[in-house]
Amino acid sequence: MNRISLPALFITLVLTALMSATSVLSQDSPSRVLRAGAYAADITPTTFPVESSGSMTRRTADKAHDPLHARCLVIDNGETQIAIVTCDSCMIPREIYDAAKEAASRITGIPTQHILCSATHTHTAASATPTFQSPAAENYVGFLTEQITQSIVRAHSQLEPARIGWAIGNNPRQVFNRRWFLRPGVSINDPFDRGSDRVRMNPPANSRDLLQPAGPVDPEVPVLAVQAIDGRPIAVWANYSLHYVGGVPADSLSADYFGQFARQIADLIDAGETEPPFVAAMTNGTSGDINNINFFEGGGHQQPFEQIRIVAGDVAASAQSAYQRVRFETWVPIKMRETEIELGVRRPDKDEIARAQKLIEDAAPGPWSDRRLIYANETLDLAKYPAAVKVKLQAIRIGDLGIVSSPCETFVETGLAIKQLSPLKPTFTIELANGYNGYLPTPGQHALGGYETWRCKSSYLSVDAEPKLRQTLLALLGEVAR
Template sequence: MSTKPDPTPARGGSAGTTTGAARLRVGAARTDITPQDLTGLHPMGRPFERVHDPIHLRALVADDGTTEVALISLDLVEAGDMTPVRRRIEAELGIPFDHIVITATHTHSAPRIGDVSPGALAHAGSQQSLAYTATVYDAMLETLRTARASARPATVGTATGSADVNINREVYSDGEWILGFNPEGPCDKAVRVVRFDGLDGRPIALVVNYSVHPTVVLGTGEVSADLAGAACRHVEDHFDEQAVCLWTPGTIGDQAPRVDLGLPFGAAPDARQAERAYRAMEAQGLMVGAEAVRVAEGITRGSSTAPISAGQRTVHLPCKAGVDVMASMRQQRTETVPLRLALIRIGDIALAGVSGEVVTEIGERLREASPLADTLLVSIANDRIGYIADDARFDRPVHSVRGCPIVRGHAEDTIVGGILALLEESTR
């Protein structure tokens, strides 16, 4: 079956707007989206019983006088098809549909939002989660309005550090592939940071990109932003709550937290188990957050003339059924599944979005092929269709292959080639 590309043309500033002394303006805002009623909101495991720490929506808007883009990060396990809210943002705020990237931190101790795309392998939404989705969509619009109202002349810079908080989780044991801890497996430990400052040198926002599953406190039965939220809280506290820290998930498809205490999944842990898990969450969040701060403080000469471009495309790829996936996963049987690719380019910094949980090797291949040294792959961008495994991985029945909704030989080349094509368009 051949692939069917369906590129979405850019509007409100084409993907090729990269000339002239573009004056950068940036605004950011944060909103608490902790649900008041927890009934029916846990997409996996036993129901939520209480809130441990709040979850947030963080938004950034940037424009160069011609082109405006928006990035939204949500403390949620997954955001499904974000087409309806992106259309609403375009209609009400004028930010073009294909200039908007919405991602989730992938904390497993929070609800999901959005519809499940046909063919996608995702946790089933409930009536309550769809109602919660509507409240989050409203919050997106208001947070973007606040961010836009706060926008001011800015500079942008980027740098990379490292944190040993993740570990490959695909392990061969007793004749089968299981989820565990594989220190010999591929693992990207880079902490990639994009810093936006006002012209006074004070930070407006930081985008942090790291590759790990925030699953440290899964099993507590409590709402939590997990280690991603702990990292963002540390960054924001360090900058006296003046900066907004947006967590973007990197190549998370095969990455676990290094310290995961394995809380019981279907039964309540005892108080001491839960306390230890939260200590592990805070410690690992601190490690990534502190490294992000260290990296950010080393970015001293940002550019104020960074032209912005953006583009997206959807490619319908041959669909395969998931095998041995969680009982809460649902998949509509279809011939194809939509893979959504996105690009936000600010100067020579690229945020490359993919609508699934991408594995390490695909991210490595993309960065090696990209003409831009600062290329950040963002998983779960504008949709979450399942795991996205590289072609070679299909020789092993690992978790990321069993949970991949795309037939072998289609996803890897489509992602790398599609993002490279968007990058090429951005230079025209």
């Protein structure tokens, strides 16, 4: 019989226990391998002419200048899978997103509450929902839903080991608050003849009547970047609080600067020839009161698409600078939370309805160019709305990065407040996400009046909606930060 010394026996028992514990951990703990996949599905209409929203009057397009896409990034850290989809559309109603999420979830297994879908807010896309005098392009809605679904499914099918990181760029040159105080004595008209507005949206640039902007801007350019283990770029998701650029002929569709940014950033980081194809997206931050007009100095007339090219190139260069500072991680914690809250609706009263009915009855049949008639028609539409609506809100944690979503054209003040108070640094916001519920002025901005507050299908939430939405998003950030 072989004798084993007590020290040797002790060492053997310790090693056996360690091996057993390691085996149990390897079976019970998820593998800490990050995987990612990205795909851009073409959502350009297949038939023309097609309804195109983004204007107070009805508009149809007979061609597409550049393609529209639903771009998707899927991230899986072995514990949690999430999908982020960015669509070249002005706005997309919740019903389309919900249908696409349900279909994609059945195929991929990604929970619907772990899918964030948003619109860029290009004003030259096919209409997915009625706005002002523009109906939805009914023969396009089904195709759009299917392509959003496919973007998620295809991105999920391309999951591969990956690295992820983020950085913050800065570009103050392309964002300007579009709501302005005017000098005393300058009249500001409104379509309801109230005469109570104190600010004007998009006044003449460099006019003697201009006093000062009614709000701030957010120049940040957050960049979320994903690479394959060998360094091949998989995706870049950027964010900028700029409404859109424009300068597109009325008969054309275009992804605006959002699509041009995606093409330019791919070239700047040498990601133009990769397999699977590299995917870049520019999400819209909080730009309900922000645009690309330099009201302080004005600017000259440009050819169609020229300003789009200039803005995209400038913001892409800022994103590239941030990209060069990204520190990539092979694994990060990922959490996502979703909730639904109820917000009130500003419905018209009896007197407002009677005024609107008389204006419409006394006018020739539409479509109309007179704003009083356009908003009278909107008043009659809003009279049919419910007293409250439910909106879907989400928060994401990717490492120390926070992302929140809003289904509204959210004012920059809200985004800045969320960034300041968020427990995750940095944090950025994606608006027009998971539905469309119009403009979201703060109570203070509501008191100033102006276009963004005028009640219509694109501005109908109650005055107290913004504080409720902001508080909910901060609470969700607190949950995912824990």
